[in-house]
Amino acid sequence: MVKRTHLISLVLCGSPIGFCGCTTVTVCQSPVAQFQTAVNSASDGVRTYLLGVNDVIAKGNLYDKVGTPITSGPDWVANDLAGGISLDTIQLRLQALATISAYANALGAMADSKDVANLGQAAKTLGDNVNSLSMTLAKADPKLDNLAGHLGAPITSLVTLFGTLEIQHAQKAALEKAIIDGSTNVDAIIDQLKVDLPKFAALIDTSENAIWQGKLRIYNVLRKNASPNALDSLINQCVADYDGISQLRQAQVTSLLGNMANAHRALVVFAKSSKRPKDLSDLAGQINTFSANVQLFNAMLASFQTAIKASQ
C-alpha cells in the first residue's frame, strides 16, 4: 500500500500536474519576489544615504570654522548649509534606483499575478450561463433535454484548463522576455551607480573628517575646565559622537551595489535556464547574499540615524 502511494506520487511528479510547477510561472514567484523585496529595501537604504550627504557636507562646513578664532575667522554663512551637491543630481540617482524598483515590482506583479484565479471565476460564470441557456433550450425543444444541465460543468473545466495553461504560458513568456530585455539596462544603471556612489562616499568621508576634527577641538576646550564627573560624561559623549560619525563611513554602498548586480545577473541566468533545481538554488544563493547585505547596510544606516538623533 505504501509502495503504491509512492508510485502515485512519482507518477504525479512526472505528470503534467507535477510538471506544471517546474515549467510555469510559479517557479519564478519566490526568487522574483525576493529580488523585488531586496531591490526595494536597497533603494530605501541608498535614498537615506544620498539624502544625508548634503547634511554631512553642511555640518563639515560649520565644524571647519571651529578651528579658526572667532575674532579673525570667517563667519557662518547661509552657503555653508547649501551642502554642495545639487538636489537634481541626487534625485536623478534616486530615480534610477526607483526605475529598477519599478521594473522589479512589475516582474513581481507578473510572477505573482492572480489572473488564473480570476479566470476560474470568469469560467464558472460562463459555465453557469451556458447551463442555464441549455435548460432554456430544452424547454423550447424537449429533444434537447439530455443536453440540459450537462454543459455547464464541462465548459467550466475546459475553459479553466486551457485558459490557465494559456495564461501561465503568457505570464512565463512575458516574465522571461522582460528579464532578458531589461538586463542590459539594469546592469548599466547599476554599473553607473557603482561609479557614482563612491564619489558620494568620498564627500561623506572628508566631511566627516571635518566634523570630527572640529568636534575634537570643542572637546579639548571643554575638558580643560571640566570636573571629573563632567569629564566622564564628556568622554561618553565623545565616544558616542565618534560611533555615530563612523557608522556612515562603514556603510559599504559599493558592495551593496555589487551584490545587487550579482543577484540581477543570477536572475537573468535563471530566466534563460531550463529551471532545474540547481538553477533555482544558484539563484537563491545570490539573492540571499544580496538580501543579507541590504539588511546589514540598512541596519548601519538605522544605527547612524539613532546616533544622530541622540546627539541632537
Place this chain on the structure above:
Amino acid sequence: MATQIDPVEALAAAVNRLYDMSSNAAISAAQQQQLLAQAHDLRGDLIALVQLQLSAADAGYQNLMQNLNNVTNALDEAEQKVQDMINKIAGVADVAAAVDNLLQEAIQLGTTAAKLSGA
C-alpha cells in the same frame, strides 16, 4: 600599464591628510589653522569636482531609465493582455446570458400565444 588615478579619490586622500595634520600637536597653532583652512578649501574643490563629474553622467542615466521604463511598460501591457483574455470569457458569458433571456422571453411569448389561440 600604469593604473589611472581617480582624481576624486586622490583629492579626497589629500584633504583627509590635511585634516589629520591640522590636529598634530607637534606643529604650531598658526600652522594648524593654515592646514585646516587648506583642507576646507580643497574639500570645497572636491565637492565641485564631484558635482561636475556627476552632471556629466546625467544624460546617460536619462537614456537608461527610458529604456528600462519601456521594458516595464511592455510587462504591464502583457499583464493587461492576460486580463483582456479573461474579460473576453466574461463577455461570452454575458452573451450566453443575453441569449438565454431572449429565448426565455420567446418561450414565454409562445406559451401565451398558444393559450390565447386555444381560448
